[in-house]
């Protein structure tokens with residue numbers, strides 16, 4: 001019920017800071033954040049990523065310290081992405097199944113450094129391991145094969161779970177992969193390993209800096225439109241989410257974030273399940289570019305963006321601004 005002016009003046013409750021705080025409907029906390037970290041070969045290595053200013057790849061010996069920082073800031077989970085060296089990439093991405101790959105080393109390093117004080121999310125998709133940069137196995141004309149890829153993804157997920165991953169996050173958009181991974185995890189003694197499905201992942205122009213970070217941008221020919229969703233579609237996102245939940249996803253993700261707030265809201269209202277959004281690399285880079293160009297203040301731009309994602313219905317947000325935002329929120 002809304003009354004009429006002047007008995008009702010909506011500005012009344014906005015008059016003072018204390019009153020705005022009292023009437024605030026949504027809140028952001030460090031516990032809403034998942035911090036993506038890029039891992040690289042070597043030791044003592046920090047490699048800044050030019051298209052992702054302020055973000056670096058870290059060698060395994062330094063990654064535990066990043067995770068410790070995150071835990072100290074109250075960030076409950078980190079997400080890992082490897083930059084696999086070119087000579088370990090192949091047509092079939094077999095390095096994804098190597099128990100000694102960069103990802104597995106990083107998971108163990110974080111476990112050694114932090115014990116169970118932080119969750120470790122690992123991405124399931126072949127693009128950091130393939131010589132062609134696609135997320136799956138390809139046929140003679142470059143089409144990404146669904147069922148053969150699912151078999152490989154199951155192997156990749158089991159490899160990550162064996163290394164100690166807490167959340168398996170399939171980002172590949174193959175049909176049927178959540179169910180296949182869930183059943184394999186159950187059978188192999190990983191009943192408590194969660195699946196956060198990238199359920200509604202769009203074929204977006206906002207992933208460029210990420211592909212630089214994992215080293216797949218220069219390798220990728222063509223696009224990912226035969227498996228990632230058409231940005232024009234919303235109903236289809238609900239079908240994707242319904243299927244992934246039926247197959248055993250514990251939580252679902254919408255990706256990218258800010259351009260898809262309507263999808264976050266629709267998924268939350270329809271399914272009443274934990275929904276996460278990935279505020280992706282291009283979104284991060286746009287804010288940083290705006291700050292560098294004097295268009296806005298980083299602090300305000302980041303907080304407004306993350307709060308908007310919460311307001312839309314997110315349980316949490318994957319963002320490269322996680323450490324920055326957590327520091328602000330803790331200040």
Ligand code: PBG
Nearest residue numbers: 125127171206207210280281282
């Ligand atoms: C790969 C993957 C991508 C991202 C997360 N996992 C890129 C892609 O699909 O090409 C994007 C994340 C970002 O842009 O920050 N399966």
